[in-house]
Amino acid sequence: MASRILASTTESGPFLSLARSVPGLAFLSYPGCSTFASVASSGLSPYKPHEFESTNIVRKKGQDVLHDPLVNKGTAFGIAERERLALRGLLPARILSMEAQVNRIMEDYQYGRDYIDPVNVKDEGVTKEHVRKWNVLQQLQDRNETLFYNMLLNNFVDMAPIVYTPTVGWACLNYHKVYRRPRGMYFSSEDIGEMNAMVWHWPENEVDAIVVTDGSRILGLGDLGVNGLGIPIGKLDLYVAAAGFHPTRVLPVVIDVGTDNEALRSDPLYMGLNQPRMTGARYYEVIDEFVRAVMGRWPRSVLQFEDFNMANAHPLLHRYRDHHMVFNDDIQGTAATALAGLYGALAVQGKPVTALKEQRICVVGAGSAGMGVVQMIAQGMRKHGLSEEEAQARFWINDKDGLITSKRDPAATMDVVKPFARKVEEDVEGERLLDVVKRVKPTVLIGLAGVRGRLFTSDILKAMGETNEQPIIFAMSNPTSRAECTAEEAQKHTDGRAIFASGSPMADVEMNGRTLICSQANNLYMFPGVALGARLGATHHISDNMLMAAAEAIPTLVPKSDLDRGCVYPSLHRIRHISCRVAMAVITMAYEEGHLHNPRAVAALKQGDDALEDWVVDHQYVPEYRTLIELPQGVME
Ligand SMILES: NC(=O)C1=CN([C@@H]2O[C@H](COP(=O)(O)OP(=O)(O)OC[C@H]3O[C@@H](n4cnc5c(N)ncnc54)[C@H](OP(=O)(O)O)[C@@H]3O)[C@@H](O)[C@H]2O)C=CC1
Numbered sequence: 001m002a003s004r005i006l007a008s009t010t011e012s013g014p015f016l017s018l019a020r021s022v023p024g025l026a027f028l029s030y031p032g033c034s035t036f037a038s039v040a041s042s043g044l045s046p047y048k049p050h051e052f053e054s055t056n057i058v059r060k061k062g063q064d065v066l067h068d069p070l071v072n073k074g075t076a077f078g079i080a081e082r083e084r085l086a087l088r089g090l091l092p093a094r095i096l097s098m099e100a101q102v103n104r105i106m107e108d109y110q111y112g113r114d115y116i117d118p119v120n121v122k123d124e125g126v127t128k129e130h131v132r133k134w135n136v137l138q139q140l141q142d143r144n145e146t147l148f149y150n151m152l153l154n155n156f157v158d159m160a161p162i163v164y165t166p167t168v169g170w171a172c173l174n175y176h177k178v179y180r181r182p183r184g185m186y187f188s189s190e191d192i193g194e195m196n197a198m199v200w201h202w203p204e205n206e207v208d209a210i211v212v213t214d215g216s217r218i219l220g221l222g223d224l225g226v227n228g229l230g231i232p233i234g235k236l237d238l239y240v241a242a243a244g245f246h247p248t249r250v251l252p253v254v255i256d257v258g259t260d261n262e263a264l265r266s267d268p269l270y271m272g273l274n275q276p277r278m279t280g281a282r283y284y285e286v287i288d289e290f291v292r293a294v295m296g297r298w299p300r301s302v303l304q305f306e307d308f309n310m311a312n313a314h315p316l317l318h319r320y321r322d323h324h325m326v327f328n329d330d331i332q333g334t335a336a337t338a339l340a341g342l343y344g345a346l347a348v349q350g351k352p353v354t355a356l357k358e359q360r361i362c363v364v365g366a367g368s369a370g371m372g373v374v375q376m377i378a379q380g381m382r383k384h385g386l387s388e389e390e391a392q393a394r395f396w397i398n399d400k401d402g403l404i405t406s407k408r409d410p411a412a413t414m415d416v417v418k419p420f421a422r423k424v425e426e427d428v429e430g431e432r433l434l435d436v437v438k439r440v441k442p443t444v445l446i447g448l449a450g451v452r453g454r455l456f457t458s459d460i461l462k463a464m465g466e467t468n469e470q471p472i473i474f475a476m477s478n479p480t481s482r483a484e485c486t487a488e489e490a491q492k493h494t495d496g497r498a499i500f501a502s503g504s505p506m507a508d509v510e511m512n513g514r515t516l517i518c519s520q521a522n523n524l525y526m527f528p529g530v531a532l533g534a535r536l537g538a539t540h541h542i543s544d545n546m547l548m549a550a551a552e553a554i555p556t557l558v559p560k561s562d563l564d565r566g567c568v569y570p571s572l573h574r575i576r577h578i579s580c581r582v583a584m585a586v587i588t589m590a591y592e593e594g595h596l597h598n599p600r601a602v603a604a605l606k607q608g609d610d611a612l613e614d615w616v617v618d619h620q621y622v623p624e625y626r627t628l629i630e631l632p633q634g635v636m637e
């Protein structure tokens with residue numbers, strides 16, 4: 001880029017005159033840089049290296065600076081430079097020294113990826129092979145997104161566990177160590193009053209989908225602060241591969257309001273604010289300003305809230321959902337996924353969807369995901385004829401203090417849980433899960449507690465097997481290390497009769513010459529298609545009925561031959577098709593509710609299912625090379 005950036009010299013040097021004579025020239029000071037070489041070879045007298053040490057002025061802005069290796073300082077850019085070079089929002093908040101940056105790279109240089117806590121790797125159910133593959137894909141994504149998405153789409157089943165759970169959990173734990181270049185946007189509580197301006201530092205005028213986290217509950221791994229950005233990145237990789245969003249039109253975001261993870265905060269490589277997590281009105285002020293800023297610039301975008309802790313997940317959803325195309329993936333995406341899986345499991349048992357209302361459902365984990373699942377299944381039961389109270393009475397919810405009953409201190413029980421608390425006459429407040437399972441004989445056991453220690457013990461699994469011909473067991477916590485049990489354990493203790501699904505992928509189980517399927521009950525079945533339907537249909541908001549329609553669409557996609565093998569979800573090999581059908585279900589429900597505001601979607605819908613499907617597919621990004629130049633007339637690409 002000699003026409004725009006040039007090595008500078010002392011103010012009196014003739015080199016400066018040369019620079020001044022060329023409009024638009026900016027300056028660099030790297031001894032031995034290519035500009036020096038080109039000046040030398042042009043016949044002008046060469047300069048000694050020290051003469052290049054002077055003020056440097058860069059005329060580039062924003063990502064052009066970060067992507068120029070000659071001027072980039074990454075996380076070491078100071079506040080004034082961030083302001084003047086339009087970098088605010090494009091880098092994590094903490095300013096690192098060059099020494100810290102050197103240390104990060106030196107570790108890699110000396111020991112390779114092995115230095116990244118091998119214990120962590122093993123513990124999180126991630127192998128060194130996962131990490132090696134993650135590294136290859138991450139580097140590819142930085143070099144060539146078309147190729148990256150082409151490979152991800154065409155090898156989805158193999159590669160989703162690398163860019164998404166479980167490997168993404170490992171990546172978040174180690175994000176401060178494996179960080180090489182920024183991706184997406186970073187907002188922080190230091191940016192109050194600035195966010196409206198900061199959004200303009202993002203280079204794209206069109207953004208269709210934003211996934212945001214505040215890093216407070218990353219998978220089952222807890223508070224990881226800005227390290228949590230790995231999750232929005234992984235989710236949006238699936239938006240592109242699974243749903244066909246265009247890679248330039250998706251935006252991963254982390255909002256840094258501090259972290260209560262003291263080990264991270266005191267790590268010299270951590271890139272977030274060094275402050276405890278902000279709460280209360282100030283916290284909402286930050287999130288409000290962020291939502292206003294992104295929705296102001298990209299009003300047609302879908303905004304997905306991801307991995308917010310329980311205290312804020314529900315309140316934030318209700319704060320924005322009537323005003324923007326907002327949804328909370330952990331609450332709503334997971335709920336729709338679990339309901340779809342239950343319908344699939346009933347189909348495996350040869351039962352109709354109406355059998356939902358007969359199930360006794362034990363849920364472990366009364367957080368965002370667990371309660372979202374409970375609410376949606378209850379909504380499904382009401383659709384099949386139960387009253388609200390009858391539906392509520394079909395649930396037994398355990399948290400870390402055991403069974404939740406109405407004897408529980410109301411101040412310690414979230415409002416969303418209260419209607420599902422068992423009535424006092426049962427007098428079993430705090431009952432242990434094993435006792436609940438033995439007493440209640442649930443037909444369905446769902447785990448969404450996100451803790452270590454395999455909560456579904458052999459005794460609990462055996463009890464499920466003793467009272468059910470085909471017990472439905474979904475160990476949905478992520479990553480693999482947090483799963484309530486493994487597929488193998490579930491099958492071993494139920495004599496291979498369990499209809500089993502896990503949140504992160506697990507291998508099928510071979511037992512007595514039979515292959516026992518492990519389905520993946522993960523919201524990846526939902527969020528790409530839900531967002532696609534909402535964005536294409538311009539639905540203005542995302543309603544419960546749209547999610548219900550999406551949940552009902554999924555089981556219709558499982559062929560009989562797969563049901564016979566025990567699959568409760570359609571194969572992820574067909575993820576584009578699945579996301580398309582989910583999008584169609586959302587669009588159709590939006591129309592029924594009077595919220596389909598894109599006239600072209602209305603026109604396609606009115607021509608029938610095939611036309612609507614063609615219309616959706618036509619809008620899906622295909623990761624193929626296209627010519628980037630104008631070809632002379634008559635020349636074929
Ligand atoms: N498969 C999928 O698609 C999805 C899976 N998940 C997974 O679900 C898990 C939970 O997520 P989320 O609901 O958002 O997290 P939350 O933190 O909101 O909820 C976790 C809940 O589990 C409870 N809990 C903690 N320890 C125990 C215990 N020993 N026994 C029973 N309950 C316990 C917590 O109680 P307390 O607050 O009192 O500690 C809390 O009610 C995570 O692992 C996440 O990865 C989430 C979304 C989608």
Ligand SMILES: CC(=O)C(=O)O
Pocket residue numbers: 165218219220307329330477478503522523524
């Ligand atoms: C899958 C997901 O969203 C989670 O585990 O949080």
Ligand SMILES: [Mg+2]
Pocket residue numbers: 219306307329330
């Ligand atoms: Mg999540």
